[in-house]
Amino acid sequence: MNASSAMSPGPLVLGVETSCDETGIGIVRGHTLLADAIASSVDEHARFGGVVPEVASRAHLEAMVPTLQRACDDAGVRLRDLDAVAVTSGPGLAGALLVGVAAAKALSLSLGIPLYGVNHLSAHVAVDVVEHGPLPEPVVALLVSGGHSNLLLVPDVTHRVTSLGATMDDAAGEAFDKVARVLGLPFPGGPHIDRAARDGSTVAIDFPRALTGSRATERHRFDFSFSGLKTAVARWVQLRAESGQAVPVADVAASFQEAVVDVLSAKAVDACRVQGVEHLLIGGGVAANSRLRVVTQERCQAAGLTMRVPRPGLCTDNGAMVAAWGSLAVAAGRAPSALDLPADSSQPIEQIRA
Numbered sequence: 466m467n468a469s470s471a472m473s474p475g476p477l478v479l480g481v482e483t484s485c486d487e488t489g490i491g492i493v494r495g496h497t498l499l500a501d502a503i504a505s506s507v508d509e510h511a512r513f514g515g516v517v518p519e520v521a522s523r524a525h526l527e528a529m530v531p532t533l534q535r536a537c538d539d540a541g542v543r544l545r546d547l548d549a550v551a552v553t554s555g556p557g558l559a560g561a562l563l564v565g566v567a568a569a570k571a572l573s574l575s576l577g578i579p580l581y582g583v584n585h586l587s588a589h590v591a592v593d594v595v596e597h598g599p600l601p602e603p604v605v606a607l608l609v610s611g612g613h614s615n616l617l618l619v620p621d622v623t624h625r626v627t628s629l630g631a632t633m634d635d636a637a638g639e640a641f642d643k644v645a646r647v648l649g650l651p652f653p654g655g656p657h658i659d660r661a662a663r664d665g666s667t668v669a670i671d672f673p674r675a676l677t678g679s680r681a682t683e684r685h686r687f688d689f690s691f692s693g694l695k696t697a698v699a700r701w702v703q704l705r706a707e708s709g710q711a712v713p714v715a716d717v718a719a720s721f722q723e724a725v726v727d728v729l730s731a732k733a734v735d736a737c738r739v740q741g742v743e744h745l746l747i748g749g750g751v752a753a754n755s756r757l758r759v760v761t762q763e764r765c766q767a768a769g770l771t772m773r774v775p776r777p778g779l780c781t782d783n784g785a786m787v788a789a790w791g792s793l794a795v796a797a798g799r800a801p802s803a804l805d806l807p808a809d810s811s812q813p814i815e816q817i818r819a
């Protein structure tokens with residue numbers, strides 16, 4: 466992130482992300498990441514055991530200008546150097562999204578540069594270009610976060626994304642967070658379960674793997690369900706505690722995590738096989754999970770597939786992913802969004818642009 470990288474070719478694009486509890490401002494030049502400034506309100510939500518929308522919106526308001534300033538300083542660029550601004554228009558928390566969309570509109574209008582509203586999930590896919598270069602087309606993407614668990618076929622991340630499957634109840638990250646709570650681990654639970662699981666046995670407890678049997682093969686082959694697994698863990702822990710025995714946190718964490726990872730990686734590899742696609746990309750907060758990265762890599766290798774996954778810091782929400790998508794959209798000549806673009810809390814996954 467220095468003056469020479471700021472001079473490399475490609476459009477200079479700023480990305481704004483506020484869909485949940487991270488205020489993210491990223492700046493990229495072409496495929497080069499120049500700044501990835503993040504302010505998180507996660508500590509303010511921890512005592513509630515989940516993100517409180519109003520608290521998140523207010524935190525975005527307070528963090529927006531300082532985070533913007535930090536990103537420009539880190540990148541060594543001035544706002545008037547920017548070629549375009551991109552922003553997450555949805556899906557996400559309505560009030561939180563509004564803060565980012567309003568800020569991006571203000572930048573677009575005052576600087577006279579085009580505005581691109583982007584689907585949060587497409588941005589999670591696009592971010593990998595800043596680490597591993599141009600995306601293979603098509604690529605199958607497994608997106609797993611606190612709000613989403615999706616399998617996508619991505620022929621062109623700025624133009625066409627097709628849904629292959631999704632969770633029917635809880636998102637994978639939501640299951641991590643809820644199981645962590647049952648085990649007395651802090652919010653958000655994913656990283657804590659990941660850490661606790663390192664000292665446990667993946668085969669200590671045989672937790673269910675939903676929608677994997679032959680009956681699921683036709684209708685729900687690429688769908689997920691984690692609610693039953695979460696309940697199974699809660700019941701196991703409750704029975705154990707009622708019988709007066711200590712709860713083996715590491716073993717529960719490892720066995721639960723293995724059930725999630727087994728299902729996610731098996732379905733993702735199967736989707737590549739069925740679609741005849743040789744590249745799998747994983748993204749979203751749960752893609753930071755160390756066990757998911759290892760098991761999916763092993764299964765991809767065995768199936769002759771290549772796996773791409775950004776470093777953990779770019780898997781969780783950030784502004785770089787929005788900037789990366791914006792840079793690809795500008796390079797591809799995509800039309801900008803209208804200045805009255807709405808924040809759409811339930812933006813459909815296949816609607817890439819606002």
Ligand code: KG4
Pocket residue numbers: 485609610611612613637638639641642653654655656659749750751752753754755780781782
């Ligand atoms: O993508 P993200 O930052 O925000 C959403 O769009 O939801 O994902 C957050 C989710 C949380 O549920 C968190 O527990 C989970 O990602 N997560 C992890 C790990 N790091 C974050 N889950 C499992 N293992 C991790 N290492």
Ligand code: ZN
Pocket residue numbers: 585589610749750781782
């Ligand atoms: Zn996300």
